[in-house]
Every structure is written in structure tokens, then in C-alpha cells.
Amino acid sequence: MNKIFETPLYPYTHHPDEDAETPVRHKTIVVGAGPVGLAVAIDLAQQGVPVVVLDENDKVSFGSRAICFSKRTLEIADRLGIGQKLVDRGVVWNLGKVFKGDEKVYEFNLLPEQGHKRPAFINLQQYYFEDDLVARVRELQEQGAPIELRGGCKVTEIDDCGDYVALEIETPDDTYDIEAEWLIACDGAGSPIRSMMGLDFVGRVFEDNFLIADVIMHADFPTERWFWFDPPFNPGQSALLHKQPDGVWRIDLQLGWDIDKAEEKKPENVIPRLKQMLGEDAKFELEWVSIYTFQCRRMEKFRHGRVLFAGDAAHQVSPFGARGANSGIQDAENLAWKLALVLEDKAPDSLLDSYSDERVHGADENILNSTRSTDFITPKSQISRTFRDAALALAGKAEFARPLVNSGRLSVPCAYDGSTLNGPDTDALPARTRVGAPAVDTPLGQGWLLDRLGGRFQLLTVDADAPDRLDVGGIEVERVAVSAAGNETLRERYLGDAASGVYLLRPDQHVAARWTSFDETAVRAAVAKATGRDK
């Protein structure tokens, strides 16, 4: 069977840049055509910024890899034009069950709050996510957007020359030089760009191995997340079962530290383990098997001169909590609008330092959560195991112990509390839509609020007056006027007890400042602050 991840999607072709007398300089070059690289490139191209994506391969990623995509990722994907495709392809799930041994300790429902266009999570193989992104690149190209995708291009040298970055590219034909005003490194946890620049990537190594298997199963398991502590089929360790589209199931088995990886990966060793788990008669085929170890670490800064790091290249977390790809997509959306403004000379390049500050804050939050989950799942000391087992034992009997059980705290969007870009806030409006937080979706007429937000600075007025447009030094702020009359969800999320609200929103839908009424001087000052112009 010819799988999607075996088909070259952007095969190498000889490019005129290779024959140029002097190196061709591009506005932006993205290295790495994974989910993060493609997302940032699409975002830039949609804003009219020319972008070239380089990747040493020419296919989507092999095996399912990232499988849980969060609501925030889907909202960003809506802005990138692929949200609906992802949701149509994906599996929506809400129910999680936690077992100790073969006994169910408790179950949780993600309890999807009503009044959002997108579900809390979908499960979807990373290769489908990438496939939809590549299709979107092709669509943008047909519309004449300045976006290029070059496969078979490996970066072998990088030199930050102050006002541009010089790259040497190796292709199947030869090597050539190319330049970029700005370089975005999305080349994964093992980032060759980071290594070539000699930058540190420090953090904590977890001494554990996990076997990950994608299994095509002909069985009627429910669409739920099942997590086992110390299951009979993997004594003393943990296990996870999660559904993906096409009857593919993700199985994750903790193996411990002292194992022979090559041996464990052999089908003759994997299959008996899975049979113990799924039952002797279960009919399944192995699609992909991998053994991974993980680290929780990040770069000290995500901006180094004219090179910006995003996704796994900048930070790495354990897989518990779906915080890898989802945080990378938030990096992409944070970076794209800032870079676009800098390239248009509408903001100083110091705005890009706020990319690093805000996303380092996001990475720290993710590392903290994923480290805590990992410490709970794989206790590193006897006393740690004693407490974990105590929490599990009590969880079945006493409700208070359930929030202590940590089988992964699922990714929630990052709020940029304390960011230097944040303007004034007011306690008169609800906490969840505070300054720094991403705008919260709400039904609006026949559609959704978030479908009307993003891609530019906007002034959301809720039962408040304001001009339809405001030009702030070349940045146009467009008003989105809504009313909470007859829309209790909007009232609860954007007004609370206040009679009116005015929200300044950044192009990434995060709240930059808010007031209970419009004040032109204050809005102008907040736009200046949110674009780093006030320094």
C-alpha cells in the first residue's frame, strides 16, 4: 500500500538560484517543512511577505508522530485556511479513562464548553496535518502568493552577516549560496541550524524509553483516551491507547531505561506485547513502531540576531499533554505578524525580541506542566511512587484525589501575562479575556466571533462606540462592532457585569489592551506599545 508518507510531495527540482552569479537574497527563508515551518510560511505569505521554505526531504513526516491537536491550534488553522479540513479528517474525543492495574480509577470528560466553533481536541496523524498545509501552500501559489517550497535542500552552512543571513545549500545537483533578510529555523529538536550556530539547548533528560506503535485495528474500541498506571500487560509501567482516523490506534508503552532498543522494536517482540494488551484474538496490523526517549529543555532565547527559532528547534517537552506541536503552532502565529510588520518598516526589529519573551514564557509553562506529568507517570524515587500510588488509591473513593492524578495536563492556550506588549487592562471586564490572553470564541449571529478576528489589528467594540477605522502610523486598526444584546455567551466572556467593552486585538487574536469605553489617545498608545514603537 502506498502511504501518504511515502509519496514525495515537493521533490527536488533544479532552481535558477543555483545558477545565479551572486547569491539571491530573499526576504524570509524558513528551514524545515514540518507543521511549524509550513504554518509560519503560510501565515507570512497570506500577509504578502515573500517566503521560501527549504527542507532536506520531500515528504510529510513518517509515522503518526504528533496526534493531538488542540482547539487553539484549530483556531489558528482556521486563519491559515485549513481548519475545516483538519476537523473533517480528525477524530473528536472528549472522554478519558484512567486505570490502575485493570481497575478503572476514574474517568474525565473534557466537557466541551458550549459556544465555541472548534472542539477541545482532535486526533489526527501529523502526516495529514502536514499534507493539508502543503495543499494550502499549493493553493496560495495558484493565487499568486509569494511562497515557495523547495525539497532536497539541506542547509550546510549559516553565517549571520548583521543585516542578512548567508546560507550554503546542498542539493542532489550541487551546492549553492543563498541569502535571507530573516531566517526562521523550524528544523526540529535536533536542529542543525542551532548546532551550526553553536547555541545551547539545555534541560532535563528523563531516563526512560517509550515504545510507540501505530496499529491498524479491526475492533470496536470506543473513541476515548485510555491511560493505565501499572497495567497487567505492562507491569510497573504505564500505557496509553488513543484513537486516530482510518482505524489507526496510537499505543504508547513505557519500557524503562535499561532495554535493548533494537530488540524491543522488532515485530516479533512488539506483537506479543500488544496481544497482551488488546487480547489474544484482536486483529491488527503494525503501521509504525518507534522507541523514543525525551527531554524537557529550551533555548535561552528564541531570537539570535536575524535567526528566529520556532517549534521543537527552540523547545522540547515530553509528549504527555500534547504540548509539542500545539506550542510550535502558537510560536508560528506569534512570530508571523511581528516579522511582517518589521519587514514593512512598520515596527522596529526589537518587536522580534517580544517573540522570544512571549514564547519563552509559553515554553516554560509547557515544560513545567509536562515535567510534572512525567514525574507523576514515571516516579523517580520510592517516595514519589508511594505518593502517586496513594493518589491513585484514593481517587476511586474520594473526589479530592482526582485532580492530583496526573496522566498529562492537556495543552491550553498560552496567555501572555506580563508581556512588554501589553497595554492597559481593567478588572471591570472578565478575567478569561484579560490582556495577554487569546480572544475566546463565541457564537455571533449565524457564525463565530473568531472567524471575524485575526490577521490585522482590530478594535472589538461590545456595545460601545468607536470609529470604523483608525490609522496609527501606517497600521490600520479596523473596528469589529458587536452587541451582547441577546447573546449571553458574548456577554459572559467579554463584558461580565460591565455595560460595554472595547478590546484592542493583535493580528494573532491576543488581547493587547482593553477598556470599558473608547478613548482614541489610549488606543493609539496601546497600538504603539503592542508593536514595540513606544521604546
Next chain:
Amino acid sequence: MSLNTKPNLPDPDGFYADLLSAHEGLSTEDSHALNARLVLILANHVGNRAALKEALELARATV
């Protein structure tokens, strides 16, 4: 019921992390001793014999 078994702890993950870090580097024996001191400290703070009796029963029932 005088024992509250409903969730009552803000930031449970943060508390759990503090709990484990209090034990970091201790021998099993020292950890037991720490737990014993902790139980006595918390019991005094609770200060309600009926609640403590129920807590002891709940803990014992989950052995």
C-alpha cells in the same frame, strides 16, 4: 460528614510538586519521618477530632 473529600486545594499540581520536592534527596527512613511530622502538623491545623477520625478511616480503607 465533617471530612471534606471534595477538591479543596487550589493548584493541586503545584502542591504535589512542592510535596515531592520536600522529600528530594531523603532516604526512605527520613521520608517516612518527614511524612509523620507532616501528618501531625496538618492534624493540628485541622483541629477537628471527628474529621481526623474519618480521614484515618478513609486512609485505612484504601490499604
